[in-house]
Amino acid sequence: MKLSTELLILGGGATGLGAAWDAALRGFKTVVLEKGDLAHGTSGRYHGLLHSGGRYVVRDPQSARECAAENAALRRIIPSAIEDTGGYFLSTPADPADYADQFLAACHTCAVPVTEITTAQALQREPLLNPRLGRVFQVRDAACDSFDALHLLAHGLRAAGGEVFLRHRVTEILKSGDRVVGVAGENLATGEPFTFHADLVLNCSGAWAGHIAALAGCEVKVTAGKGVMIAMNSRLVNTVVNRLKPPADGDILVPVGTVSVIGTTDTAVPSPDQYAIEDWEVDLLMGEGEQLIPGFSRHRALRAWAGVRPLYDPGGKDTRHMSRAHALLDHEERDGVSGMLSMVGGKFTTFRHMAQLLVDAACAKLKTDRPCVTARTLIEPPGTPLHALPKRLEALESGKWQTASDATTDTGQPPTASHQQPAATICECELVTRSQIETNLRQSGSPILNDLRRDLRLGMGPCQAGFCAYRAAGIIHETLGHSHRNSNSQLLQFLQERWKGERPVMWGHSLRSLELDLHIYRSILGLDTLPTEREIEVYPTERTS
Amino acid sequence: MAYDLLIIGSGLSGLFAACCSARRGKRVLLIARGIGSTHIGAGTIGVMNNPADLEAAFASPDHPYAKAGRRALEAALAELQTICTEHDYPLHGELGRNLTLPTAAGSTRQTCLAPQTMIAGDLARPEPFALAALPGFRDFSAALAAANLKACVITLPLPHAPRRTSGAPHTSATDLALLLDRPDYREALIAAWKPLLKNAPPRLGLPAILGLAHSAQAHGHLQSALGLELFEIPLLPPSVPGMRLFDLLRDDLAAHDGRFILGPTVTGQIHEGRATVTADANGRTKTHTAETIVLATGGFLHGGLAAESNGAVHETVFNLPVDTAGLGARTHWTSEVFFGPHPFSRFGIRVNNYLQPLDASGKPAAHNLLAIGSLLAGADRLTEGSREGIELATAWKATQT
Helix, strand or coil, X not given: CEEEEEEEEECCCHHHHHHHHXXXXXXXXXXXXXXXXXXXXXXXXXXXXXXXXXXXXXXXHHHHHHHHHHHHHHHHHCHHHEECCCEEEECCCCXXXXXXXXXXXXXXXXXXXXXXXXXXXXXXHCCCCCCCCCCEEEECCEEECHHHHHHHHHHHHHHCCCEEECCEEEEEEEEECCEEEEEEEEECCCCCEEEEEEEEEEECCHHHHHHHHHHCCCCCCCEEEEEEEEEECCCCCCCEEEECCCCCCCCEEEEECCEEEXXXXXXXXXXXXXXXXXXXXXXXXXXXXXXXXXXXHHCCEEEEEEEEEEECCCCCCCHHHCCCCEEEEEHHHHHCCECEEEEEECCHHHHHHHHHHHHHHHHHHCCCCCCCCHHHCCCCCCCCCCCCHHHHHHHHHCCCCCCHHHCCXXXXXXXXXXXXXXXXXXXXXXXXXXXXXXXXXXXXXXXXXXXXXXXXXXXXXXCCCCCHHHHHHHHHHHHHCCCHHHHHHHHHHHHHHHHHHHHHHCCHHHHHHHHHHHHHHHHHCCHHHCCCCCCCCCCCCCCCC | CCEEEEEECCCHHHHHXXXXXXXXXXXXXXXXXXXXXXXXXXXXXXCCCCCCHHHHHHHCCCCHHHHHCHHHHHHHHHHHHHHHHHCCCCEECECCECEEEECCCCCEEEECEEECCCHHHCCCCCCCEXXXXXXXXXXXXXXXXXXXHCCEEEECCCCCCCCCCCCCCCCCHHHHHHHHCCHHHHHHHHHHHHHHHCCCCCEEEEECCCCCCCHHHHHHHHHHHHCCEXXXXXXXXXXXXXXXXXXXXXXXXXXXXXEEEECCEEEEEEECCEEEEEEEECCEEEEECEEEEEEXXXXXXXXXXXXXXXCCEEECCCCCCEECCCCCCHHHCCCCCCCCCCHHHHCEECECCCCCEEXXXXXXCCCCEEECHHHECCCCHHHHCCHHHHHHHHHHHHCCC
């Protein structure tokens, strides 16, 4: 496949899609290439926090200011992906008492809105919190579902005429002399090669940015800082809770959807593609959870996952102390290679700001003056309800999803053709219906069960796909008509993928759940002996929440 | 009241031990916190996926089969068959020769005994078969199963599909089984299906929904009216064939004056070598003792064993020592591969050849305490396919004391 465009953006995470959406709104012909699915990298593996800036006020005032401004901006742009939980910074008996005054002063300096509240007020709203709280500050933290956010950006991008190509892996940067003129690679879904030419290539590949830059002959040192998170089975809090101390492991608990996520650890790993979750990391997070919520470790841990922060800090110390700031790299200035810009580092909360800087720089390179409009452009959600469970429940209850194929028959009425596929709820934990799956399959054409999970949250709830994986595999088989080997492979790959995130938290109820799942999938369904198409692949663990 | 036998746990092993004892005239009390393994099982009796491995299990001293012995296994299977036949739910098969039956994903499973409703699915038989696709029933994908089994699919709409009173917009296997218990519903179904089955192969596979209390009638009625052999394929839990086993064993226990209390949480005490248990039903506690107390609380799934994040594993009623094969750190409990084999599967209680649980020093923990079923250490039941066989054999042996 061959194609020409003005801007070619590498990376389908928050940085890349943010930049693509921005560029498309400014009238550029824009194409995004992503080697996996939307949010396949770090964006899909974060804790779900929209920063108020409070986390950075003491150590990194610049980031704090940007977070505060972008927090307000994203609430305007993608409100449907944000739950306004609010946030607390609170000191437990284990935290340094003198940090509170420093924090408050720094919030004022960085224009991060903050209000001190009494411990009684905090405990009234969050009764599970440690009753021996010290001071509590309220900030404008929120929960942001990155899958929802990225789907909105992709939707906004397509509406503005841009295109996204998933499962397109770049293997070569095409150059003409010292000028980057495009990329070549492979469509991983079909195995076909592709060549895309562009006036300018924007490298937004996050933790993989060093790899992409190297293909163009430029050296960019991105450190992969692994952060482990654990999803707890319920919303232990309804407010984001931060520890009032310098950033450390296990200092935040974020309510996301039906679960709460505790994070994070921070260790450098040699590659963004190879890392494991260690027992000590899980133990550490569970232990820190105890400080926030006494009895924390007796609640069920659903799964653990890790994301790799793309840290760019040429003066690099250890990853915990490396800057979370972004950097715009002009390879013409820096390496003598024109036609390509890289945006490295940064964090989810500031993706819009990073996109603006990047596309401003692109405008300068292409010698055109087009102002950024993203700060005041609302992305309306597409027709189907997004991830938020209450919205799904409402839709299901009100019968909005009962299309012809979803209706149930009344007792005594012979079924008509349109009544033959009742609105079976395939995934009960996340309220995913048969018609949603069928619609998604028809629209995306992707037979991959893992994509359904990211798109619809199928299998992300408490049973961790124990019941829905078989049902969904059957629907994929019936709808797309692939070979049985392909369908078997999808199902086995999906179960293996789920298992990787569950394995680090295998004790208590999770272990019971594993025995049940094994019983279903091995003993009753005999899946372990089904013929498959290919070896089951191993990817790093992805987030669930 | 003084009981000869007090059984804790209502899975297959607990229920079967209770029935066997009650049938021998013993005074039996069964206490369980909830319903056990039957409702998640396939409703079949697996003894060993590869029958040739059975001898090795009997010869391996730590295997639960070795603790029970061959005679117990043979007698247990025979007694279960007798009980089931008396309840008009015959189980077919014989030790040493497995049936190969289809699964709902189109794979195969090995089983020693299977109910009448399933045996026509024997894949060793040469006659072709079709699988029934029931539109709107989400727990059975005939298309995927048939593709794997190289069978054909016949779409058979369910007449008068009931609207769920709960508002749930789907029909469950239990709903359908209850409907199929009704002759009038079966007549409606026959009328709707008969024309669609004119050119069908001689055998037809259905999800396991053919009646609950009256499955023999349902199966026989449909077979003769539709003019072909029908076989059920087990589904995701809750399992209709498993419920039938539970119901008939419960009824048999009641018919032989056994007592069954479902609900209380049970804690055990051992005092001067004698075990007693305290049942707590919402704060109302009662202490029971018996000539023999049989612990049949199951493994991790059913709550007989519990694991903590710090690597501690304990038995939940008497806090008996658990054999974890020296695997302290939880990383070693599981395999990186979802399907295993997972080392934790072998965790459990160590017993002597009388099935008495052993304390840390290797002596019987109490003279009147036995442990049976999936609680016992030393077997990977999932890999072996030995779960029900071990449950029955150890239960039968526990009733011989």
